[in-house]
Amino acid sequence: MDLAALIYCVTAEFPKSEIYGLTSQMRRAAVSIPSNIAEGSVRGTRKDFKQFVAIARGSNSELQTQLQLAKRLEFGHAAQVAEAEELTNVVGQMLSGLSKYLATPRTVGGVKVMS
Secondary structure (H helix, E strand, O other): OHHHHHHHHHHHOOOHHHOOOHHHHHHHHHHHHHHHHHHHHOOOOHHHHHHHHHHHHHHHHHHHHHHHHHHHHOOOOHHHHHHHHHHHHHHHHHHHHHHHHHHOOEEEOOEEEOO
């Protein structure tokens, strides 16, 4: 959620001509990350949750690429863009850890369960 909020601040400084371009793409990717985690967490199975985490990881990767482009084009405040880049790295690590955790079978009463 912090990353999505930061991206809204970063993109608020982009040229108005980018409102339907990079601004929109970055905002959608940023919002997609926590949205997919939320949706996956209530799906009921670890397999489903892991799939939604994979989608969130993809959105995070998209956002990292878009931040690189914004930096090259010198859109936004450099310090905010750098902060967002760092936060995407942290979020990426968290999502990788969650994905690995969800891929590990859990034990219930001594029996491995993959639900």
